[in-house]
Amino acid sequence: MLTPSRLVAAALAAWMSCVALALAFGAPLTGDECAYGLLARGSGVDWLYRSRGMVELARVGLAFGGSDVAMRVASALASCGIIVAIAAVGRRLGPWTGALGACVIAGTHTFVMRGPELLGDLPATACLLGAIAIAIDELERAGGASYRLVAAAPLCATAFYVRYGSAPVIAIIALAAVVLWWRSIARRPAPVLVTAAVLVALLVPFAIASQRATGSILGILRMSEDAAGRSYIGQGLRSYFTRSPWHTYGVLLTPLAVVGLAGAVLRRDRIGLFLASVAVGQLVALGVVSHASTRFIFVALCLLVLLGLDTLVRARLVLRHATWARRIGVFALAAAWLGMVIAIVPIERHIARGLYDLVGSAQAIRIDAAGAPCTVVARATPQLMWYSGCSAVRLSVDPSAPIALPAGRRGYAAYTPKRPLVPVLVARLTGTTARRLWPWHAWALDAR
Numbered sequence: 529m530l531t532p533s534r535l536v537a538a539a540l541a542a543w544m545s546c547v548a549l550a551l552a553f554g555a556p557l558t559g560d561e562c563a564y565g566l567l568a569r570g571s572g573v574d575w576l577y578r579s580r581g582m583v584e585l586a587r588v589g590l591a592f593g594g595s596d597v598a599m600r601v602a603s604a605l606a607s608c609g610i611i612v613a614i615a616a617v618g619r620r621l622g623p624w625t626g627a628l629g630a631c632v633i634a635g636t637h638t639f640v641m642r643g644p645e646l647l648g649d650l651p652a653t654a655c656l657l658g659a660i661a662i663a664i665d666e667l668e669r670a671g672g673a674s675y676r677l678v679a680a681a682p683l684c685a686t687a688f689y690v691r692y693g694s695a696p697v698i699a700i701i702a703l704a705a706v707v708l709w710w711r712s713i714a715r716r717p718a719p720v721l722v723t724a725a726v727l728v729a730l731l732v733p734f735a736i737a738s739q740r741a742t743g744s745i746l747g748i749l750r751m752s753e754d755a756a757g758r759s760y761i762g763q764g765l766r767s768y769f770t771r772s773p774w775h776t777y778g779v780l781l782t783p784l785a786v787v788g789l790a791g792a793v794l795r796r797d798r799i800g801l802f803l804a805s806v807a808v809g810q811l812v813a814l815g816v817v818s819h820a821s822t823r824f825i826f827v828a829l830c831l832l833v834l835l836g837l838d839t840l841v842r843a844r845l846v847l848r849h850a851t852w853a854r855r856i857g858v859f860a861l862a863a864a865w866l867g868m869v870i871a872i873v874p875i876e877r878h879i880a881r882g883l884y885d886l887v888g889s890a891q892a893i894r895i896d897a898a899g900a901p902c903t904v905v906a907r908a909t910p911q912l913m914w915y916s917g918c919s920a921v922r923l924s925v926d927p928s929a930p931i932a933l934p935a936g937r938r939g940y941a942a943y944t945p946k947r948p949l950v951p952v953l954v955a956r957l958t959g960t961t962a963r964r965l966w967p968w969h970a971w972a973l974d975a976r
Contacts, residue, residue, distance in 0.1 A: 543643065600644050621837075631865075632861070634868075635778075653827050696814065784833045890914075890916040902916070909944075948969070961974045
């Protein structure tokens with residue numbers, strides 16, 4: 529007999545199958561993943577805006593040899609928490625809502641493709657969803673919250689440390705909870721105050737580090753905002769609503785999110801209003817301050833899926849045709865899961881082909897340097913640094929600016945995907961001669 533618990537278990541199995549295949553046949557590390565690896569390896573870079581929690585996960589990979597698979601395993605295991613977490617939040621709307629929400633996420637490429645990567649988005653989302661579930665349980669209690677609410681504090685802190693971009697969402701969760709449950713909080717404020725105090729205490733180390741490094745406890749967060757690559761205010765929000773939804777969000781997720789977003793304005797129950805407030809709040813907050821990366825709004829997408837499912841579950845049309853609704857739902861979920869299992873390896877192979885020249889160039893540089901200190905000039909640097917073992921100089925947008933190579937280091941230049949360079953120009957700006965490392969788009973910059 530199919531039950532919500534068994535459905536969640538099946539979703540988790542589908543998720544883990546895809547993640548395992550992606551790890552086994554995965555493409556080389558992305559630029560962001562390499563950046564965390566370089567920080568963990570102590571390669572002389574600071575990149576303060578990079579979340580230090582992910583650096584610690586990267587150190588786990590280094591301890592197990594530093595291969596592409598080893599670097600990703602810890603984060604991949606943490607990503608499995610997203611399935612349990614969304615089921616936990618959805619259960620507050622209804623057991624089948626939570627189970628179906630887990631199934632949808634397990635069959636959505638936008639989430640699954642991030643599962644094996646050394647990135648903090650999925651672990652942070654899982655933690656935030658866990659904190660939301662705890663907050664709902666405790667604040668909905670007739671007599672006010674108990675001290676179990678304090679468990680939400682370390683979850684929020686963990687989400688913050690693995691992804692600094694979680695800060696606005698944490699603030700939105702807190703604000704929405706206070707507005708919607710102020711009577712419950714006033715009835716028994718002590719657990720809420722203790723929870724807030726614990727969260728602040730857990731964030732003190734970050735505040736101290738930010739003060740020392742930038743002169744402001746918010747300095748690193750401002751650096752993170754600048755690093756998000758926004759061209760203008762609201763760029764992300766515009767892109768979230770104008771990109772191809774099927775490619776950006778997925779075939780299953782898109783209609784459910786639309787239903788959830790449309791139904792958010794009609795919600796009258798506190799739990800529904802709370803979830804809608806957090807979802808819309810994250811969309812607006814991150815859409816205004818960053819460029820449009822789907823992984824930045826994972827919390828919002830999860831909550832909109834749950835709200836959409838809850839709306840459909842309550843719909844009269846579904847209730848009148850329950851048998852057909854179940855059949856359509858089972859077919860759609862099975863097709864999504866099977867599609868991801870079949871597609872995951874070809875997708876990873878396609879990504880790997882796009883990085884073939886970059887990784888080959890980096891390895892050719894490593895071989896040519898033969899263990900000597902080296903520096904590579906490129907338009908994008910983390911992947912070249914990681915795979916070559918060199919430091920890097922990022923090519924200036926000014927084509928006439930001289931390039932100063934560090935003394936005592938061998939110089940190189942290389943292409944990166946969609947960011948070529950002119951080796952003769954680089955050689956002229958560095959006062960060297962470019963020697964092609966065939967067959968790669970990499971050049972040794974030999975002294976004249």
